[in-house]
Amino acid sequence: MNLAVTYLGLPLHSPIIVGSAPFCGDLEVCRALEGAGAGALVMGSLFAEQLGPRQPSRSRRSQTTAAPAETDAFLRPGKYQFSPGEYLRQIARLKKCLQIPVVASLNGRASGTWADCARQFEDAGADAIELNPYQVVTDAVRSSDQVELEILQMLRSVTAAVDLPVAVKLSPFHTSLPQFATALDLSGAAGLVVFNRFYQSDFDIELVGPLPRLRLSDSSELLLRLRWLAILSPQMRGSLACSGGVHHAHDVVKAILAGAHGVQVVSALLKNGPGFPASLLRGIEAWMTAHGHSSLDDFRGALNLRRCPDPAEHERAGYLRVLQDWRD
DSSP states (O other): BBBBBBEETTESSSEEEEEGGGGGGOHHHHHHHHHTTTTEEEOOEGGGGGSSSOOOOGTTTSSSSSHHHHHSSOOOOOGGGSSSHHHHHHHHHHHHHOOEEEEEEEESSSSSOOOHHHHHHHTTTTTEEEOOOOOOOOOOOOHHHHHHHHHHHHHHHHHHHHHEEEEEEEEEEOHHHHHHHHHHHHOOEEEEEEEEOOOOOEEETTTTTOOOOHHHHOOGGGHHHHHHHHHHTTOOOEEEEEOOOSSSSSHHHHHHHHTTTTEESHHHHHHHOOTTTHHHHHHHHHHHHHHSSBGGGGGGTTTTTSSSGGGGGGGGHHHHHHHHHOOO
């Protein structure tokens, strides 16, 4: 049974990719993940706020100083998993103890010293870079074109600075996602990660303030990813990774049917431990055997927009049918 894939131009022995999370801080855990069959490891992010003075919130730039509550909300340098220098040293440590590719991750708004940081990732030995332009647009003056142009400029600055393959972790909240994904593809992205899980703030009604709370994903989040992977996969030249909602072997199979080259797993590993990739791979092999497939290439994209029996299901037809048949 051949479970090998090519992701970002890198050969992986399995489609299971450890997504960006704190796992990279423990070398023994990373070895266990590799031993259980993980094909690659994405490091937890280095954040743009660690690389220089923090820019004020775009919605408050008319003020001369930030309010104390806003300033206190950002972490002090010692609270991050790694300082910038330690992050680079950890890349070197991971490369020394692992055989699988190590992907460095950079997280922040579109402006910043991305190219310099990317060069340092490359010098430290990273096999690829994942850019995570995480931003919540709150300024009514900024257009969607401006937001996307900044991300494209960020990508171009990084791809011009390094020889490494670069992936972009996408948000689902773009007006025309296929158009933007195509622009990223043409601007040098070796792959796209679908999608970023946005932090959703709860409210504390006693203290009357935002309440930070981490909620792990579940398989219901996979549905959004499947739809857009199926739409994007016929249109992309580069790799596609599914991120969010992968908890079972059948979730992995679904993502590959939609056109994914790999699946990023985080919440399921936090719940089940570093040996969990082995369980996923056994389940994939069992499904492939039952359906007469010997490699992942046999069925990748079989349900994408171009190849599925009824492409209209990815557009309005399925939506209309569900609304009318909800009692069934």
